[in-house]
Amino acid sequence: MTQTVSLMQLPVAMGNLDAYIQTAQRFPLLSDEEEKALARRFRDDNDLDAARDLVLSHLRVVIAIARGYLGYGLPHADLIQEGNIGLMKAVKRFDPERGVRLVSFAIHWIKAEIHEYIVKNWRLVKVATTKAQRKLFFNLRSMKPGSETLTPEQANEVAATLGVKPEEVVEMETRLTGHDLALEGNPDDEEGRLAPIATLADSRLEPTRVLEAREEERLHSEGLHTALSTLDPRSRRIIEARWLAEDGGATLHDLAAEFSVSAERIRQIEAKALKSLRGVLAA
Structure with a gap:
């Protein structure tokens, strides 16, 4: 049905929603025989025009179903668009020989697509993961x-x-x-009221946090200095040049030229020195 979706040129439920609903209501309802004839053309000949006519004649059904889910705070247009996807899936799977009208068959697919959209996008629903929880929701x-x-x-x-x-x-x-609260406030608010986010304390600036951070930084610095002192002069020079230099660090080739060895040898010394440092710092 992916090809069908791209070729149908359906009206889009965006922009002026009222105009879309009025357009959808103009498409005529199909008789049982007309519906079966179109469904057979689509099934047997992959006639996309027939599939399009089936979808267009049922857009009003999607609109009515989507209206029942407005209480979840999502845009009606988005709900309609998702319902339309379900409708097209139903048209693709519809068997005109089973004696069931398309509208009865399509309701399940329309609701399923809308349900999936709500569960994925509704601002508060993250708990509805199991089938029972979704039913509860x-x-x-x-x-x-x-x-x-x-x-x-x-x-x-x-x-x-x-x-x-x-x-x-x-x-x-x-x-x-529950209700959402906009922390940032309304940028168009001319009364100068503080947004809720302005009243929240920054825990990082709490005095004890600041002191703890400084002490942790001091201990880390002292620990690193102690660990570096356990290395031989060449290894320490390589680590400091590669990892602690403020100018971005020397390359393996720079250090290879400095010590007159290969870049691969510098890499081996560096790897061994880093392993030694990790051991000292973890002790």
Whole structure:
């Protein structure tokens, strides 16, 4: 269906969403016989125009289904686009000989694609990884008796119905009822209010942290100095020139010329010296 997607030239649910919905509503519904004829042309002859007509006649179905997922805070246009992908997958797999209308067959594929998109992109959902958790995620809203927080008894009932743990129901409800907070604030805010991020303390500047960092740096420096003192003069010179020089370090060939040996010999000395340093520093 990848080729079909590229050739169909479907209307895109971006920009003016109202105009897209009006356009989608203009495509005529198909009779049972028309639907079967188009499906057979696509199945038997790979007729992309037939597949396009099947998709266009069901765009309104995708719009209606996508509207039911607006409560998750994702753009309606994005939900429609994902649903359209599911619709095209359904058209590719549709068998007109089974006596089932395309709309009934396509609903599963449309919802599956939208579900996958929501789970991957919704700002709070990272827990819905198992099949049971995904079922909980998509059914908890409709199963709640009201807008109030679930009581322990209600949470137990939902858990029993969906086959999950009561604590998972409580956690998911917390996620669904939570709200994002923009740390950076609104750049167009003219009232001069501080953004939440401005009130957060930088733990790196906390006095004890600063002292700990300085002490750690001192110990590291002293430890490195002690470790270097265990090397022979040539090895120490190579390590300092290769790893501790402020100008970016000497090359193997530079040091080979300095000690009148091959670059490979300098590499061997360097490797042995580094191994020795690691041993001393780890002790």
